[in-house]
Amino acid sequence: MYISNYRRKAEAVFLFFLVFLIFCIGRLLYIQFFNSNYLANIARKQHNFFVELEPLRGVIYDGNLKPQTLNLPADSLYASPNTIKNSDKERIVNLLSGILNVNRDYLRERLARKKYFVWLARKITPQAAAEIKKLNIKGLGFLRETKRSYPNTYLASQIIGFAGLDNTGLEGIELYLDKYLRGAPGWAIFLRDARQKRLDIWEKMVLPRDGDDIVLTIDQVVQYIAERELDKAFKAYHAKGASIIVMDPHTGKILALASRPTYDLNEHSNVSKDQTRNRAICDLFEPGSVFKIVTASAALEEKRVSEEDKFFCENGSYRVANHILHDHKPHGWLTFREVIEESSNIGTTKVAQLLGPNIVYKYVRLFGFGSKLGIDLPGEISGMIKEPRFWSKTSIGAIPIGQEVGVTALQLASAISVIANGGQLMRPYVIEEIRDKQGKVIKRTSPVLIRKVLSLDTSARMSKMLTGAVEEGTGRMAQIPGFTSAGKTGTAQKLEPNGAYSHNKFVASFIGFAPAEDPLITIVVSVDEPHPYYFGGVVAAPVFKNVAADVIRYLKTKQALAEDLNANRRSR
Secondary structure: OHHHHHHHHHHHHHHHHHHHHHHHHHHHHHHHHHOHHHHHHHHHHHHEEEEEEOOOOOOEEOOOOOEOOEEEEEEEEEEOHHHOOHHHHHHHHHHHHHHHOOOHHHHHHHHOOOOOOEEEEEEEOHHHHHHHHHHOOOOEEEEEEEEEEOOOOOOOHHHHOOEOOOOOEOOHHHHHOHHHHOOEOEEEEEEEOOOOOEEEEEEEEEOOEOOOEEEEOOOHHHHHHHHHHHHHHHHHOOOOEEEEEEEOOOOOEEEEEEEEOOOOOOOOOOOOHHHHOOHHHHOOEOOHHHHHHHHHHHHHHOOOOOOOOEEEOHHHEEEEOOEEEEOOOOOOEEEHHHHHHOOOHHHHHHHHHHHOHHHHHHHHHHOOOOOOOOOOOOOOOOOEOOOHHHOOOOHHHOHHHOOOOEEOHHHHHHHHHHHHOOOEEEOOEOEEEEEOOOOOEEEEOOOOEEEEOOOHHHHHHHHHHHHHHHHOOOOHHHOEOOEOOEEEEEEEEEEOOOOOEEEEEEEEEEEEEEOOOOOOEEEEEEEEOOOOOOOHHHHOHHHHHHHHHHHHHHHHHHHHHHHHHHHHHHHO
């Protein structure tokens, strides 16, 4: 009986182990043939670490190859929530919130995710990274990335723009040429140890392709001079806004372009659209008397008047249809030359009446107004000019003196360059070339002639008249010691919301070039709502004078140094 019971017990134990063995074998077979991929993926996630390799963003240079952007190394903090005990997560939240200066709920939400990788903070300061590394917290790690930096802070901010946290362009050239600057990311799979720390051993790797470099036409020195003088006027006259352009009239190359208000490119997180807006190419305004260069050029080119033809300026009051036109001070008889020098609205209107609406409109369009010029910057607008069939009876007394027309500072810069360069409308540009990291030129910009506008004779005669406007007329404050200059002042009333012209809101402007006999640069200065003074000859002309004086001396010195260098090379 005892032996029989023992045998039954032994068989039962044997049967139990046999069933258990069959179950284990079945389970192993199931894992091997049906669940192996799932478990292998879990193992790979625990011991393999996928990292995207960030490319270096291309550098933006000025025309002298001075870098306007930098890529600085920065640590980014990540966590592996699946490897952190739940009891430790609140302690980590309390430790990191003060160092990173972030909300605790944000960190709690991140650490609650069922993942092996989550970002906690991107591109943190070296001080914060050092503090966190000292804590030696299991489940936290760092990846080295690059942070976009701008060494010249405010300089050329509306041109250069900025890139965001992921090094993607968001404004200016950074946005416009992002496809060249950003490059292409690579990737690598690194191994991790049992404690989830990354080992410097990789299984697979694809190297990133660094971004291409951009060379601008902007000259850092010229840009600084232009911004310095514009900033003085902007603050001194409590203006709403301001812009300046310095251009090579013969090529269309932009040497400086700036707007106010502005911002620090390194502190762009809270800037307003008013600060980032490139006013020089996207702000529309009535130009006022600077627009008289179009009417005057048309009259000379069409041979309707000569410089000494006389016009009676009605002692400052002249009726055009149902509107009374005034001059800023009364004039009697003036020669055509004096009409431009003294900026007479009445004299200019009488010249326009000789030409007729169709010819005036023809030359407005020839000078580039009413259409985009094609500058390689985002945001350019075309401006506004009505066709003659839409003109009212008073338009012939308004459009020729810069009313009922909307322009940009860029269009004014190109228009005055037509007179400076002998009659040619050139396409303005700011991108000199695009290069890869080996220095190979991918794309180069050459000067582009849009159209011939004036004859050499007309542009030379206009140049003399505009020289007279500076030496004898309303632009006296634009005179440059040691150099001749030519230009035109403008003081335009702004429109009120009800459509009437304001009596206390103006745009003060000056357009000109220097030296008058052999122009190196054209400059446009526009100041929006200056006060208490608002005349273009008082507010904008001195900016032109100061910028032109310093820039001409700089360019001549630069040219002389280049010639000396070339002479030394030839003599070797």
